[in-house]
Amino acid sequence: MIAMKSNSLTCLLFLLLCATMPVYCQQSASADNDVLEPVEGKKDLYPSGANAKKEIDEALKKAAGEKKRVMLVFGGNWCYDCHVLDRALREGPAGEIMQASFLLVDVDIGEGDKNLDLTKTYKIPLEKGVPAVAILDRAGKLIYSSGDGEFEEARRMMKKDLIAFLRRWQELPR
Numbered sequence: 474m475i476a477m478k479s480n481s482l483t484c485l486l487f488l489l490l491c492a493t494m495p496v497y498c499q500q501s502a503s504a505d506n507d508v509l510e511p512v513e514g515k516k517d518l519y520p521s522g523a524n525a526k527k528e529i530d531e532a533l534k535k536a537a538g539e540k541k542r543v544m545l546v547f548g549g550n551w552c553y554d555c556h557v558l559d560r561a562l563r564e565g566p567a568g569e570i571m572q573a574s575f576l577l578v579d580v581d582i583g584e585g586d587k588n589l590d591l592t593k594t595y596k597i598p599l600e601k602g603v604p605a606v607a608i609l610d611r612a613g614k615l616i617y618s619s620g621d622g623e624f625e626e627a628r629r630m631m632k633k634d635l636i637a638f639l640r641r642w643q644e645l646p647r
Contacts, residue, residue, distance in 0.1 A: 508631055509628060509632060509635065510564070517550060518559055519549055519550050519581035525581065525591055526591065528578045529543065533611070535576055537611045540644060541573075541574055541644060542611065544571070544576070544578070545595060545606065546578070546605070547588075547599075547604060549581060549584070552603050554603070554626060554628055567635050570636065570639040574639070582603060598620055598622075601619075601620065601625065603624075605625075606619045611644070617642055
């Protein structure tokens, strides 16, 4: 009788463990499988009086000393996906990689009529949409440009894909 109760209890515990384990495992793995977080209120990411060329020059000087790369994000305050990407680049695991490996410069395109010389320099085709990203090495050399509109629908981007992208382009220790 005692052996029967013990077996029943063991079986019940096993079933309970089996029922809850997949939920626990899915919760920890699903965070990176989620899309980027939505934004409630938009902030002034692209101040109208900003001098993008000067900000890029300053970031490059700082990047050389800090051994980081410079990420340029082309967009406008009107662009919802620009705000979604900005949030993702400042929070969570992606934010940690950004903090450690990149300096971020937001480049205002206005209504598609501002900083057009920089869009040409950094090979950003505005007709493919924004946000658009360019990555520069410490010397200012263009090493990546989102020429195919890869970030245009940032609200649909998976967190794990953004993290993989950042890891791919972060500077490796020498």
